[in-house]
Amino acid sequence: MAPVPLDDFREGFFQLDLAQALWSWKLCGECAQRTGKTCLNGACDGQRVSVLERYFKFYQAMVSNYLEVTPSSKARFKTHQDVFSAIQRLRSNPDLSMEELCSSPLIGDRSFETIPRSHEEPFLVARLLLMVEPSPMYHSSHRLEKGIRRIHWEGCTPFSKFVQDIFPVQNHPVLSSRNADAELLADMKSDLRATKLIKSLGVRFEATHDISSHLRYNRKTDVIEIFHHVAFLKEQLRATKGTGDCTTPYASIKRGALPRPLVLEVLDSIQGIMFPLCDRKSRKLLKSLVQSNSFDPEVLNFEFGSIRNPGEDDIPYVYLADRLSDIYNELQNPRPRTWLERQMERKSGARYMMMATLIGVIFAVLLGMASLAVSACQTWIAYQAWQHPVAPP
Numbered sequence: 001m002a003p004v005p006l007d008d009f010r011e012g013f014f015q016l017d018l019a020q021a022l023w024s025w026k027l028c029g030e031c032a033q034r035t036g037k038t039c040l041n042g043a044c045d046g047q048r049v050s051v052l053e054r055y056f057k058f059y060q061a062m063v064s065n066y067l068e069v070t071p072s073s074k075a076r077f078k079t080h081q082d083v084f085s086a087i088q089r090l091r092s093n094p095d096l097s098m099e100e101l102c103s104s105p106l107i108g109d110r111s112f113e114t115i116p117r118s119h120e121e122p123f124l125v126a127r128l129l130l131m132v133e134p135s136p137m138y139h140s141s142h143r144l145e146k147g148i149r150r151i152h153w154e155g156c157t158p159f160s161k162f163v164q165d166i167f168p169v170q171n172h173p174v175l176s177s178r179n180a181d182a183e184l185l186a187d188m189k190s191d192l193r194a195t196k197l198i199k200s201l202g203v204r205f206e207a208t209h210d211i212s213s214h215l216r217y218n219r220k221t222d223v224i225e226i227f228h229h230v231a232f233l234k235e236q237l238r239a240t241k242g243t244g245d246c247t248t249p250y251a252s253i254k255r256g257a258l259p260r261p262l263v264l265e266v267l268d269s270i271q272g273i274m275f276p277l278c279d280r281k282s283r284k285l286l287k288s289l290v291q292s293n294s295f296d297p298e299v300l301n302f303e304f305g306s307i308r309n310p311g312e313d314d315i316p317y318v319y320l321a322d323r324l325s326d327i328y329n330e331l332q333n334p335r336p337r338t339w340l341e342r343q344m345e346r347k348s349g350a351r352y353m354m355m356a357t358l359i360g361v362i363f364a365v366l367l368g369m370a371s372l373a374v375s376a377c378q379t380w381i382a383y384q385a386w387q388h389p390v391a392p393p
Helices: 017-025 051-068 080-091 098-104 120-129 141-146 161-168 183-190 194-201 228-238 249-254 260-274 280-292 319-331 350-386
Strands: 206-208 222-228
Touching: 017 080, 017 120, 017 228, 051 120, 051 228, 051 319, 080 098, 080 120, 080 260, 098 120, 120 161, 161 249, 183 319, 194 280, 194 319, 194 350, 222 260
Parallel strands: 206 222
Antiparallel strands: none
16 A cells, blocks of 8 residues: 555545554454445454544644644654554564654664654654653643643653653552452542532543543642543553553553553543443533543443453552542542632631631621610610600590
8 A cells, every 4th residue: 555645634544554553453354455444344453443533533633733843844754654653663662762763764774864853753653652741842730830840751761661650650548459448449439420529629521632641630720631532542451451461561562552450540430430331420421521522432331341351340549549549638628719718727627617616606796796786776765665655545
């Protein structure tokens, strides 16, 4: 098949090739010939092209942005096949640094020595391969306010090390333990439902394309970011299902995926905690987010056997524990929102006790003033009756 120019996004010209570069799809004869027809072969991976529509739109947006910010004279990617080849090169060697990926020929033996190096190409490859944001230009105001520096992919850092750094392993006594109190864990998960968070905290949910921003809670704007590309997550789970140890970045990237436990946590946090599909109100909220916030429609479809290994029905949270705990702590000890609340203690118990005491004092004062007014009125009436007695008829 002839190389397709990078600005050509006609349906059927890049989707299957992209999926093969990312997850090594196995295609039937008809899909392999790129006929453009809808695949009805149940054994062919190509039948899932339509399910990945949201991800393919993300691909188009990222490539279009690359073409926009990179002058044609400096662009090293000219065709979709250039991008796919770079993805496969990074998959085959996850320990490549950004500088090594920039300096290596991306298409076979084709040389790029005459083209100035740019970081836009490796950044684009990282975004497409794992949907993580490697650029230092991207920042979160919430993180800056808290003095937290966002980790980005630096020139000499191996890509697998960068992935490991942005997803540190965490430990929570309830969320991360398989031996945690079942009732306490169930109560905690129940409290973290999106419907309850909206009611108690007034939060909003926004879609993000950066998986490292999943469940990030911005207290200033009351926004919780949700990584909504569920079809992409499921595809990564299919790529690592039954393939041995895919718990490390190096091993999982070779399969075109993030560490399997991380992907399971992200998917479970969406369909099991925030928006449990068995709950009618949560499902209704999720449908509204699909319609109004462009969430991936696949978020409404639950799968188990096709993407999970035996024993993966109940998973501990070792990557997302801190973010879930952060939201839960805000729920238990909400920050003051009104002027009156801001004048008091931030701890909810002390604040509400002070509010109850203050309201009681104000009520007592008002009641005392009312009683005083009534007494004064009665005294005045008695005085007037004494000064002007009414003669009997």
